[in-house]
Amino acid sequence: MSSSICSSSSPPEAVMHRMFLLLLTLLFAAGVAQADDKFQRKSGLWEVKRTSTRTEEKTRTYQMCIDQASDNALRQLAEGMRNERCETSKVVRDGDKLVVDAVCKLGRTKTKATTHAVVTGKFDSAYKIESKSTFEPPVLGKTEGTTLMEAKWTGACKPDQRPGDVILPNGAKMNVATDEKAAADGVKAPRSSRSDAPAATKQKGGYIPPVTK
Template sequence: MSVRFRPLLVLSIFCLAGTALAVELPSNLPKRKPGLWEMQMSGMGGQPQIMKLCVDEATDQTMYQMGAQMSGSMCSKYELSVKGNTVLADGVCSMPGPQGNITMTSHSETRFDGNTSYKTDGHIKYDPAVMGRSEATVTSTGRWVGACAAGQKPGDMVMPNGTVMNIKDMGGK
């Protein structure tokens, strides 16, 4: 995957997640088990990106709030539904691009296996095309791997390059 394309992949995945988080969350939304989660994201060619995140209930709530803020300013359409262990999300979002705004139309399905793993399959269409691509398919999986590591606090995320940041700090909290 080209270095220039990686930020677009990350933004696309956040937009898929953000679309799901921008609406009022259903009370039957599946919950993740507190502890250390390993998340793998792939799409648009290239190697999968693996991150680890220390999660507790408050961290998930912070992520939901961040997604709502981001999507609220970028997306004109949100639809979210829960059917059994599957969360369906659809959105239409606009983001600035080098040649003007880019409209991203997304659909994702997240299937939970209890509270210890999930898989998201998403499809995004770009109008106009971005770097020659008008569509992308992204996949994200997550699995609970145990307790957070010694010294980790909820919200700590280890990026693919080893950089550690805290999700809560990104929201200015």
């Protein structure tokens, strides 16, 4: 993968995955900074819709299967990524909102994203992240862009999903709880069975992790 985000070998989809993961990093790092159970997501399957001004196909839908253990692993990964990739980051709690300001690199590229994000909603049902970023050097010819991420809890994870699985818009699957390289780089990594991945507990209706609120 090219080190330059403007390179033709760095496809738009990979760039958008990096931005998606950057927002997740800021979200979970914000939760770590607040040390508040209120920002622990409910276990199960979440649908995440991302609307961006940076792509022609503006709305993409992801699915995320989580439990408390995988979300805690993602929080730790997010904190590590923030420490490694972000020059500055500031989290301010404003009532029921979290306001995040950060300057971070996009994956292993040379592009620096200066991001202002506001997180609202309830982590046991639905939450929203509204962000605006500026890029230096530009991303796909753009110097700035806005992103809206809307997530809602949909129920139990599906039988073929493991905690930490993210199903990408193109159908590929990666596990952010067990594959740090994929999470850090936004690599589209289809998943097969892994001996080190957490085993799913199957019940009627699919994998049902313990519910946390």
